[in-house]
Amino acid sequence: MSHRELDDMLGKGWRKPHFVKSPLLRWGLTLGFLAYLGAAYLTIEIDWGRVYAGLDRGWQFVLSFTRPDFISRAGDIWGGLLESIVMTVAASVVGIAISIPIGLGAARNVAPLPVYVICRGIVAVSRALQEIIVAILLVAIFGFGPLAGFLTLSFATIGFLSKLLAEDIEAMDKVQAEAIRASGARWMQWINYGVQPQVMPRLVGLSMYRIDINFRESAILGLVGAGGIGATLNTAFDRYEYDTAAAILILIIGIVMALEYLSGVIRARVQ
């Protein structure tokens, strides 16, 4: 700030600076936002009577968390949960295994241009399609069951992991890799000793995170018939068996928390 501005400001009260500096843009954004809110509110249909009538049932659901029912549908719950876990493990293994070569191919400093374009294309397609839509298509093609879920999760894992792995490889330290290359290493050795040690901690961390996501997603694939706990959960909601639904939700939350804790421990050890 120049002296001139400081002189001008002397003796005046201090005002908090605004987050958006340009007043035209600020007021434009505010007005546009308010107009949008008004339009949205007018076009949304809310049946307050129905909402009010449902509050009682909502309260019943909240209460059911205090007395979850693991027993009366135990067979369905364990079967579904096991299927979810099996799908998660298999899909994570396959997804990670495939995403490593694709991740290498999608890194500009490792792969030649044609390979780069193809791999980036695969990543873009996989990221743009949501799991549930992929699951619908795969169920239509491969039939009901955990195979469709397994393929869906593998496909989604590839997009997520390859992209982040490729970004990590592109940001790696060139000096180390060059030193390995200067020792006369072949391409495979160069990747193995020059690139891999640099990206390994992040790869492990991201893989753990993805396993966590895969489990969460596997809980909804059952809604469209792709196997897992989702089908049981859907049935429980449809039959208004909130105690069973609460039990399933508690199990999902518990497993996600355990996975998160585990991934925290592993990530701390790797780094």
Next chain:
Amino acid sequence: MPVFDKDGAQVWRLRTPREKLIRLGGWLIGLVIFAICWQRISEATTWFFVWDAPRIANDIWTRATPPRWEYITQLGRPIWDTLNIATLGTIIALFLAVPVAFLAARNTTPSKLFIRPIALLIIVSTRSINSLIWALLLIAIIGPGVFAGVVAIAIRSIGFCAKLLYEAIEEIDHAQVEAITATGASRWQVMAYGIVPQIMPAFAGVAVFRWDINIRESTVLGLVGAGGIGLQLSASLNVLAWPQVSLILLVILAAVVISEWVSAKVRGAII
């Protein structure tokens, strides 16, 4: 660093024999687990359908192309609903996430022993349950429609936003807070002038980021009856109107790409 003597010459290896053995054992156990999982998936699969899959996929492809372009006139309202679900859901989520984040951050929580664990529990439980499951639940409670979708997206986003926000709050520069405190400011004034300006960029970034994710999620909420373009998708799938399905998928793809572009632009402008 394991270096061995071999015929008088020194040979370097990456790992000692013991380390190698442990690693081999780990890989073996992993392989066995994967084999068991694959076995279970394979048992639950009707392999006849899988061998038939290429023919089915080809069949669906011929039915789905070309998309029924004139159907797009009926998609205006569902798109508007989808946009509303995502935007209003994000706004509500942010209103709820801010207090949760302040209660969860180590440096602003009133009580580390009692209130922080509760806030963290809210964050974990809302985050680990997919918005489709929240939508299922809310439809059972307050009835199908756009409103259920808005609430489902809002609840699901609380955990995500609060987690990123409280991490930002924990990373603030303490000197500024101390300077405001030294002027004799009250607790709320410290918050408004010492903490909020520091987390404002993070807040805006999180909001746009989550809005982008919510656009993705709200496109499929209709599958369970919570409004938006997913309703049309589900209806078209049920009557096997594949040309409409392909058009809807294209529209969803466009929406996802546009929202990602907008979010990247806005975040680029903030940071």
